[in-house]
Amino acid sequence: MTxxxxxxxxxxxxxxxxxxxxxxxVALEGISHVVGAYSGLIARAEKAGDSAWASExxxxxxxxxxxxxxxxxxxxxxxxAVTAESAQTLARLRSER
Numbered sequence: 001m002t003x004x005x006x007x008x009x010x011x012x013x014x015x016x017x018x019x020x021x022x023x024x025x026v027a028l029e030g031i032s033h034v035v036g037a038y039s040g041l042i043a044r045a046e047k048a049g050d051s052a053w054a055s056e057x058x059x060x061x062x063x064x065x066x067x068x069x070x071x072x073x074x075x076x077x078x079x080x081a082v083t084a085e086s087a088q089t090l091a092r093l094r095s096e097r
Contacts, residue, residue, distance in 0.1 A: 016073040023080065024073035030086030031068045035061055037093040064089075 014021065038061035045054035064086075071082055 014073075016076075020073050020076050020079070023076065023083070024071065027071060027079045027082045027086070028068060030083050030090070031064055031071075034064045034086050034089050034093065035068075037090055038064065041093060041096060 016024070038057055042054050042057045042061065045051075045057060067082060071078060073079065
C-alpha cells in the first residue's frame with residue numbers, strides 16, 4: 001500500500017483542535033442518549049395505544065437525529081449548545097418515564 005492510498009493521506013488536516021474534537025464527540029454522545037430516550041418513550045406510547053403521543057415523540061426524536069448530521073466540530077458554540085441542551089432534554093425525558 002502506498003502512502004497515497006491510506007486514509008490519512010487524503011484526509012488532510014483538521015481545522016479544529018483536539019479539545020474541540022473531543023467536545024464534538026461528547027455532543028454526539030449526548031444526542032445519541034436523547035434519541036435512545038425517545039425510543040423508550042415511543043415504545044411506551046405505542047404500548048399504551050397513544051398514537052398521537054408516539055407520533056409527536058417520533059418527530060422530536062427525528063429532529064434530534066438530524067442534529068447529529070448537521071453538527072460540526074468546527075463550530076464550538078453549536079457543540080456547546082447541543083451538549084447543554086441534550087443534558088437538559090435527557091433529564092426531562094427521564095423524568096417522564
